[in-house]
Amino acid sequence: MILSSELLDRWDRCERRFAFSQQYEPKTISPLGVIYAALEDALVSSEPEQTAKDTTMRIAASKELILSDINKFTTVRHLESLAGIIAVALRGRFGEMTPVGEIDCEDFHWQSALFRAENGALHRIELISHFDDDRLRACAHSWRVIGELAALRQPITLTMVVIGAQRGGRRHSPWSKGLLHPVNKALRFAPRNYKKNGFSESWTQVWREQKGEISTETWLEQMRKDEVLKDLIISRAVAYKPADHRMLSARAEMIAIREKMKSASEAAPMRRSSCDEWGGCPFQPVCYSPTGQGAAEFPQLYSISDTPRGAPAGDKYSNHTSA
Numbered sequence: 001m002i003l004s005s006e007l008l009d010r011w012d013r014c015e016r017r018f019a020f021s022q023q024y025e026p027k028t029i030s031p032l033g034v035i036y037a038a039l040e041d042a043l044v045s046s047e048p049e050q051t052a053k054d055t056t057m058r059i060a061a062s063k064e065l066i067l068s069d070i071n072k073f074t075t076v077r078h079l080e081s082l083a084g085i086i087a088v089a090l091r092g093r094f095g096e097m098t099p100v101g102e103i104d105c106e107d108f109h110w111q112s113a114l115f116r117a118e119n120g121a122l123h124r125i126e127l128i129s130h131f132d133d134d135r136l137r138a139c140a141h142s143w144r145v146i147g148e149l150a151a152l153r154q155p156i157t158l159t160m161v162v163i164g165a166q167r168g169g170r171r172h173s174p175w176s177k178g179l180l181h182p183v184n185k186a187l188r189f190a191p192r193n194y195k196k197n198g199f200s201e202s203w204t205q206v207w208r209e210q211k212g213e214i215s216t217e218t219w220l221e222q223m224r225k226d227e228v229l230k231d232l233i234i235s236r237a238v239a240y241k242p243a244d245h246r247m248l249s250a251r252a253e254m255i256a257i258r259e260k261m262k263s264a265s266e267a268a269p270m271r272r273s274s275c276d277e278w279g280g281c282p283f284q285p286v287c288y289s290p291t292g293q294g295a296a297e298f299p300q301l302y303s304i305s306d307t308p309r310g311a312p313a314g315d316k317y318s319n320h321t322s323a
């Protein structure tokens, strides 16, 4: 079995969910899952923005998007625009990025989700709705950081991209939303010098996907000038200490969990506190079926996974339901 932070995370949340996802792939995907998938392709592409758009379109054509408040067309335009500008900004900051991919860790194989930047730093990219100490701690304690550290035995950089809260079907942050001056139509995100706490009502709020005439470069440049970009991409170095007990025990736990994963059961007790965590488990229709239907009886929701049992899961983006 090839371990990954996604698999460990899924196991942590619910054995039953882990077992389902070894056999079934949800046909639905959350908007956040689409952004992660688009970024994964875009960050390693020579044309990050176009690749983000292409991947978003491809996924939207093959999966059922979980929609809220706005229709599919508008959601897709919002997502491709958001993923595109974030990919351009990350590439601008870190240069060409390459995926670390699968590595042999002596005791196990590991599918890393890290990207190596041009300067050699290993980045874990996390999309978050807001940044605060609790969110930072939660990221730092997760398998997405601890698992990568313990597997690679190298320091990593946790890079968090603040994409804003999702309301009315869209992510609200300067990546997606700006204000236009009532007369000269200048784009702004924050009052210059933070003199006052806002703009007058005559400024018009605009969504980036509806303002194709403003190039991505112009939008990003204005974000820089208004000094909002520095609060939207936050990196923290995470040191690796070989003798650190926490690293040694994490590695031992990973090996122990890998053995338990082999006998994961769809009949394991429900982990009810996980069902609605992070936006909701995609297997809720099965567990909460009033007639006790199994996943196979919901062909409209799940397909048989073509990923070999034990390999990195094909539905790895279904974990990404909430930032």
Ligand code: SF4
Pocket (backbone or CB within 6 Å): 013, 014, 015, 016, 017, 018, 020, 269, 270, 271, 272, 274, 275, 276, 281, 282, 283, 284, 287, 288
């Ligand atoms: S719905 Fe709840 S109990 Fe069922 S698989 Fe998901 S997390 Fe586990």
